[in-house]
Amino acid sequence: MITISEVGPRDGVQSLDFIVDIEVKKRWITAEAAAGVPEIEVGSFVNYKRLPQMQDTTALVKHALTLPGLAVAVLVPNLRGAQAAVEARAHKLSIPVSASETHSLRNVNRSHAQMIDEVAAIRALVDDLPTEARPSIEVGIATAFGCTIEGHVPQSTVTDLAERLMEAGADEVGLSDTTGYADPKMIRDRVRAVQTAIGARHITGVHLHNTRGLGLANALAALECGITTLDASLGGLGGCPFAPGASGNIVTEDLVYMLEAMGHSTGIDLPSLIAARKDLAEALTAARSDAPVYGFLADAGLPLHYTPPERAAQ
Template identity: 65%
Template sequence: MTAILISEVGPRDGLQSIDRIMPIEAKKAWIAAEAAAGVREIEVGSFVPASLLPQMADTAALVAFAGTIPGLSVAVLVPNLKGAELAIRAGARKLSIPFSMSETHSLKNVRKDHAAMVAEIGAIAARVAQEEDPPHFEVGLSTAFGCTIEGHVPEDTVIRLAEASIAAGAAEVGLSDTTGYADPAQVRRLVRKVKAAVGDARLNSLHLHNTRGLGLANALAGLEEGITTLDASLGGLGGCPFAPGASGNIVTEDLAFMLAAMGYETGIDLDALMRVRAILADALPGEPLYGFTPDAGLPLGLDRRTA
């Protein structure tokens, strides 16, 4: 049975995309409940200035809290070297920097062109290497499948910048469908090409959105090409505040159910995962929560032990 890691990104990608600020105690309850349900990696926040994203102002405190949960990989997003310094100081075990394949989006998102981003990746990699027990450093190749500002993003650009990221010192790259433009054929093609360029072990993860209803189909296409880590957000919260129209992360509950039904090993207790939604509903009253599986319920006869 193949093991697949579902990386929960709701506390970061989900919450950064809504206006209201979730109380830290509710965030802690969310993180603890998902970990108890068997989720093994959670992106708890991002080290960006609170003036830009006040929803992320408590990230250091959440890293400290999540770090006390046995067996949980604590991940964060960092926009630059300063953010990486803060993340390392806080004790995060996985750092991910978004590197937009659309240069226009990169300038709007982190105010750096491609050359400056490669230099920033190199600086973070060098800083990570100074640690006695260095955290895992990954580059998320965002807008890899298309951009709401530029439109088409050439696959050759993605491959070239993936190679540049690894050469600069990143441990691996991940492909991100930031704007919900991907289709299964494109996912298969780009995963194959990037793996061929940087090596199988350097591309393991996909961050997909369900903006046009293709999230799970794209996830399946990635699985068929050897992807072993899939990002998802509880209740489908999230998008990208710097990419107009980019809504709809894959729903964690739907993804976990699909994988369980197909016989993949995730370690997640599906019943316990469904119950975590109540924490979000109570803390964010009126905020839309998505997902077909929570509405329909789990089917009779599903072997929950395979989850």
């Protein structure tokens, strides 16, 4: 089973130059959960003056927690954000720590050393909670494959940072291709290097962008290394507003189709997912006629012979 983590309501929305209505987001999250998407990053607890699109995150967490079986994730850049996420009872905290220190300063206004301290403080916060109430802590190493500000990011920087983050208290580390610089060989090399450094069980996911058209190829390379969780965004929305030129996450519906067509089970009903994408596209274009929505499957449709792996096995 491959876990698809939908990041559109957070990463997809944050780069838009208009505010998406909360009711649109609620319908979006509800529709994806109903389609079988197991995990959704519904928002981030950040400074809303910098990212006003995230001002409804608390309400979205509350809504998402009513959806049966859904793992509710949020991004938290610091201890203050983690405190808000814990109060809201999110299931998973995703902490962005950039391998590029320049990007880290622009993205979260903190150096590597300061972010290590933040992770340790968040670990202490979580450990003070009752065991059953503790969210998991995943640290996403942003710009793990290169930075549009610094350029090349050495592999050793990524592995060293992964080790320090685990020592600080992360449950697991993920690698993020924030700038869309990665290629399949780089994915294999860096995932395997981090697996060697911290243990394969502590790196199960990657966050990929399709900026240069290699998103799905990179996803396959990650699967070859044993990665079991892939981030994606419905309609390919997204990109980091603090990394110039970093556009587009891999498209959720296209990714699910590729995996299911290859025989990998995701537990997601594709027709329902495509319908959710259609509704989202209509809502976004109603708000802004040129709203960016990407992907191929929704336009081309499923092949006549398409059979989900679960049905093919019967």
